[in-house]
Amino acid sequence: MGDIYMNAVRVIVWLGVDPNNEAELSFNLIQDTNTFLAEQLQEYRNIDEIPPIPHHDSIDAGPEEWDMVRRLMDSAWFSRVWVLQEIGLARSAVVYYGKTTLEWSHLVEFMLFLASRADIATRIGNVRSGMIWDLFEDVWCSFGNQLTWRDELPFTRSLNKFGGQQSLIDILAVTRPYEATDQRDRIYAFLSHPVVAAGNWKAGRKLLADYEKSVDEVYLEAAIRILETAKHPWTLLSSVDHKPNSPSLSGQRPSWVPRWDEGWYIYWLGYPSMWYRAGGTNPPSICAETTGGRPTLKVQGTILEEITWSSRAFDDDELRLENQVTGAQIKELWQQLEQQDWRGLGGDDNKDREQAFSLAIVAGRAVDDGPAEGDLDLHRSVYQQYKDFVQWERSFHDTPTTKRPTLHSQLSETTLQVHARAYVANQRRALHNRRCFLTSNGYLGVGHCSLEVGDVCVVARGASVPFVLRKVATCTQTGEAWELFRLIGESYIQGFMWGGLVDGGRDDIHDQGSIGVQKLIAII
Secondary structure (H helix, E strand, O other), X not given: OHHHHHHOOOEXXXXXXXXXXXXXXXXXXXXXXXXXXXXXHHHHOOHHHOOOOOOOOOOOOOHHHHHHHHHHHOOXXXXXXXXXXXXXXXXXXXXXXXXXXXXXXHHHHHHHHHHHOHHHHHHHOOOOHHHHHHHHHHXXXXXXXXXXXXXXXXXXXXXXXXXXXXXXXXXXXXXXXXXXOOOOHHHHOOOOOHHHHHHHHHHOOOOXXXXXXXXXXXXXXXXXXXXXXXXXXOHXXXXXXXXXXXXXXXXXXXXXXXXXXXXXXXXXXXXXXOOOOOOOOOXXXXXXXEEOOEEEEXXXXXXXXXXEEEOOOEOOOOOOHHHHHHOOHHHHHXXXXXXXXOOOOOOOOHHHHHHHHHHHOOOOEOOOOOEHHXXXXXXXXXXXXXXXXXXXXXXXXXXXXXOOOOOOOOOOHHHHHHHHHXXXXXXXXXXXOEEEEEEOOOOEEEEEOOOOOOOEEEEEOOOOOOEEEEEEEEEEEOOEEEEEEEEEEEEEEOOOOOOHHHHOOOOOOOOHHHOOOOEEEEEO
16 A cells, blocks of 8 residues: 555645635645745754744734634544555645645644744644654654655755664554554554564564454564564563553553553653663663463563652643643642652752752753753753742732732743743653652652552663563462563653663662662563
8 A cells, every 4th residue: 555655646635624714824824934934944044043033923823813723733634543654655745625725745844843943833832743743753754755745845855864763663652642443553554664664574574464363463463573673672661551441451461562552641751862771771681472371571670669659640731831830730749749758869858859859850851852960050940940930920820910020030031931831841741641659768750650559660671761560470480480560661760760770870879789680570
């Protein structure tokens, strides 16, 4: 099927009948914004060098006008998993919304502009530009087809680079929110992708569509293929994202096999491109086999500590900056932690603990996604700016006046807001559908909403992030006793992310000898 779309002169994207007769206005708004930003890009040469943009008629058209684009992006077409391959392989494509048309490349150019400039995106509002960015970067560019709509416009063309780093797990992870009538098609929709062909060659056999197999069999086969062929096989474990009451948590199917049909609940922490190196730099030791008739994953790793306390789970919507102004979610979390006994960053007083807290709730990320610990002075400044801005906005919200309260900061209101929003964006990624937790030795972490007190934290050799496991049984195989665990999900643990436990990195880990030694861990 891939050859059909790759060789077609043009692919048509049909969004529906335009029930509100707003397609022309929507497309004009997109085109006008594109024209202006293309002129800016031509003048300044780099998207990041374009200075803050003053009032512009299209960008500042208002929420009612941009709501038309939001409704366009809510079209069912954008929710289907099969169309992602079809448009990725297209030489050229055109969007039809009722009788009105727009070149597909113009829609993507607009979305990439917004995803690259948060200041502009904030003024327009959410039109799902991040979704298009992720698909462009992780799926469409990696098709590598020479004749493509990705070369039609300058900014899109400048980003149309494929470094050969994507793998099947990357594609399945980014396409997880999309819909398929047959859940096996979440795998089969990408069999024409080059990374699957590369995996076929490496594994020495093809991954083929077989609708005689059950969904469980298809997902297990895909998981084993990823373990056999991925450069970073532990990313399979990072992709496990159990929904509440998932059968995978009760032993009805392997907990280590990602369920692509269970939707999307968390932002993936363990991207190989991130700076995390919890499991050190040595190659991972991970393989699938059958133990007691069950598909079992055996991982070389170290069991660290037991979870002794956890917070409630958070939702990214409640953590929006506007909602933090009217609520006190992060403040209440900090107040709960103040009642517990745990380690800070470099010491155990309240200041050290709050610094560790400020790092953990953003999973250690700086504004540029690098390690916040790499420049603690900058991190402390950003965290203080976030607190100042929330408090400033809250005081104005609680006591409305014609004049805002005095802003006690050396920075401008605009700069303060930009830093606060960037810090909150990292909070939302780190905490969405996750809980904060404390371990038996007083370390603070963030993990999947399914974790419970009594679960254990594990660092797998070569993995970028720790994982949370739940002991369920002990079995004997060939005279050897094995503890069996279920995988709950990936985690971030402040103080364990640099690989110090495994290969002498820079982690702040005390009494390493009491934590444990590496051994084979069986996950069912």
